[in-house]
Amino acid sequence: MKSLNWPFLFLFSAIINIPPLAAQExxxxxxxxxxxxxxxxxxxxxxxxxxxxxxxxxxxxxxxxxxxxxxxxxxxxxxxxxxxxxxxxxxxxxxxxxxxxxxxxxxxxxxxxxxxxxxxxxxxxxxxxxxxxxxxxxxxxxxxxxxxxxxxxxxxxxxxxxxxxxxxxxxxxxxxxxxxxxxxxxxxxxxSRREVISAFPGNAREIRRFYRERRKLSKNNPDIFMRELAGRLEQLSHSNTAGK
Known part of the structure; x- marks a missing residue:
């Protein structure tokens, strides 16, 4: 006679006895x-x-x-x-x-x-x-x-x-x-600017300008700088797609 699978029986028993509240949840x-x-x-x-x-x-x-x-x-x-x-x-x-x-x-x-x-x-x-x-x-x-x-x-x-x-x-x-x-x-x-340009070579000029204009922000608050950069890259991506 095969031994019983007690963990399975426990789980099966728990499932078939789900209380109404748990069934709703x-x-x-x-x-x-x-x-x-x-x-x-x-x-x-x-x-x-x-x-x-x-x-x-x-x-x-x-x-x-x-x-x-x-x-x-x-x-x-x-x-x-x-x-x-x-x-x-x-x-x-x-x-x-x-x-x-x-x-x-x-x-x-x-x-x-x-x-x-x-x-x-x-x-x-x-x-x-x-x-x-x-x-x-x-x-x-x-x-x-x-x-x-x-x-x-x-x-x-x-x-x-x-x-x-x-x-x-x-x-x-x-x-x-x-x-x-x-x-x-x-x-x-x-x-770095070089790595970002490597990922977006078609937007090299705009990326260089962005780094140049926000050089102080990149040093004082890199998280905010990177968020703004990502937002700008998303805009450029949409512009490039629309222009095709």
């Missing part, structure tokens, strides 16, 4: 996913498939390697094509790792290549699964999305190493971010 896809995770338990889903994260750097103050805070915040992500909501997680900027609150005392390091996107503390990130030698790869924040163009920002951290009498510790600081532009999922680095 199932009409909303997000509510349905939340209900399913609550019934099964996120730790029993395909999301909790990874290794225990071991911290490699000792820190002693708030100069740390994470986005915003070392503490977990509720966020959402798409993992192996499946959306998950209200997941406790944090983003290790320096190592470019998304970590989840594990079932033990250590964070859970899930398979980064299986993450399509995540949303945390008001930031929206996509994962560019290119070869690590490519100019654009890893987690990028979506700063702007207009038409067929996306403006992306790569958060970065740098560190200083301190040698105390009895141990070594590190302090992490925000480093110069990287930028990229995606045109119909074709990713181009955009960290």
């Amino acid at each position: 199932a009409q909303d896809p997000m509510a349905a996913y939340k209900w399913f995770d609550a019934v099964v338990g996120k730790e029993n889903t395909g999301l909790f498939n990874g290794i225990e994260y071991i911290e490699q750097h000792v820190t002693v103050n708030d100069r740390q390697k994470f986005l915003g805070s070392i503490y977990y915040s509720p966020g959402s992500l798409v993992y192996e094509g499946q959306p998950y909501y209200e997941v406790d997680m944090k983003y290790n900027v320096y190592d470019d790792l998304l970590l989840l609150r594990g079932t033990g005392s250590k964070p859970l390091q899930i398979h980064q290549s299986r993450i399509a996107e995540f949303h945390l503390d008001g930031y929206d990130f996509i994962n560019i699964n290119a070869d690590t030698t490519a100019a654009v790869h890893g987690f990028y924040e979506v700063l702007l999305e207009t038409g067929q163009l996306k403006l992306l920002k790569k958060h970065r951290k740098k560190y200083r190493k301190f040698l105390d009498r009895s141990y070594t510790y590190y302090e992490f600081y925000d480093d110069t971010p990287g930028y990229a532009i995606a045109i119909e999922e074709d990713f181009h680095p955009a960290n």
Whole structure:
């Protein structure tokens, strides 16, 4: 006699006994996913498939390697094509790792290549699964999305190493971010005027003028400068299309 598949029986029993309220919420896809995770338990889903994260750097103050805070915040992500909501997680900027609150005392390091996107503390990130030698790869924040163009920002951290009498510790600081532009999922680095012109060779004159006229803004607030540049490139793209 074959042994019973208890996880399957549990899931089947849960589904056929959906309470009326949950059935109504199932009409909303997000509510349905939340209900399913609550019934099964996120730790029993395909999301909790990874290794225990071991911290490699000792820190002693708030100069740390994470986005915003070392503490977990509720966020959402798409993992192996499946959306998950209200997941406790944090983003290790320096190592470019998304970590989840594990079932033990250590964070859970899930398979980064299986993450399509995540949303945390008001930031929206996509994962560019290119070869690590490519100019654009890893987690990028979506700063702007207009038409067929996306403006992306790569958060970065740098560190200083301190040698105390009895141990070594590190302090992490925000480093110069990287930028990229995606045109119909074709990713181009955009960290300099030359790189932008390389992505839009037909608009070289306008791009040079833009950099020249907004040189001060590019130094004082590069995010705003890049947003304005992306908007201008979108306009030029429409003009070029209309002129054909």
